[in-house]
Amino acid sequence: MSNFEDRYKTILSKFREKNYKLTPQRLAIIKILSKSEDHPSVEDIYNQIQRYFPGVSQATVYRNIMLIKSLGEVLELGFADGSNRYDGRKPYPHPHIVCIKCKKVLDPDLASLKDMTKEIAEESGFEVITYRLDFFGICPKCRAKMK
Numbered sequence: 797m798s799n800f801e802d803r804y805k806t807i808l809s810k811f812r813e814k815n816y817k818l819t820p821q822r823l824a825i826i827k828i829l830s831k832s833e834d835h836p837s838v839e840d841i842y843n844q845i846q847r848y849f850p851g852v853s854q855a856t857v858y859r860n861i862m863l864i865k866s867l868g869e870v871l872e873l874g875f876a877d878g879s880n881r882y883d884g885r886k887p888y889p890h891p892h893i894v895c896i897k898c899k900k901v902l903d904p905d906l907a908s909l910k911d912m913t914k915e916i917a918e919e920s921g922f923e924v925i926t927y928r929l930d931f932f933g934i935c936p937k938c939r940a941k942m943k
């Protein structure tokens with residue numbers, strides 16, 4: 797099973813468990829979130845939905861994302877300027893690298909993450925439950941444009 801199908805089915809089963817209605821609009825939002833690798837914003841998802849359901853408002857899209865978030869099935873990446881992004885493929889904490897120019901967001905593989913978590917736990921005496929780890933920089937495309 798691909799990651800997309802896997803995620804799509806998992807989110808649907810959570811909706812069914814709660815007896816939440818699965819309207820066509822809702823299914824479309826779930827589909828986009830399960831599929832998108834680029835950490836879309838509410839606006840990005842809204843724009844994609846418009847192609848199929850021109851009547852859906854951005855507020856409805858937002859409410860549905862919040863509902864999926866309440867089920868623990870989408871990770872919200874909050875930014876100070878309010879331009880939040882969403883990861884429906886990996887709803888659990890993971891590191892991100894953000895381009896400050898074009899706002900591209902990637903999921904880097906970080907081999908040292910486990911060691912880092914262990915080190916923080918040992919040093920602070922905390923039991924680490926979750927984390928947020930965002931790196932900021934300028935992506936190769938934007939760097940090429942600057943030359």
Ligand SMILES: [Zn+2]
Nearest residue numbers: 895898935938
């Ligand atoms: Zn960039």
Ligand SMILES: [Zn+2]
Nearest residue numbers: 883886902903
């Ligand atoms: Zn991510």
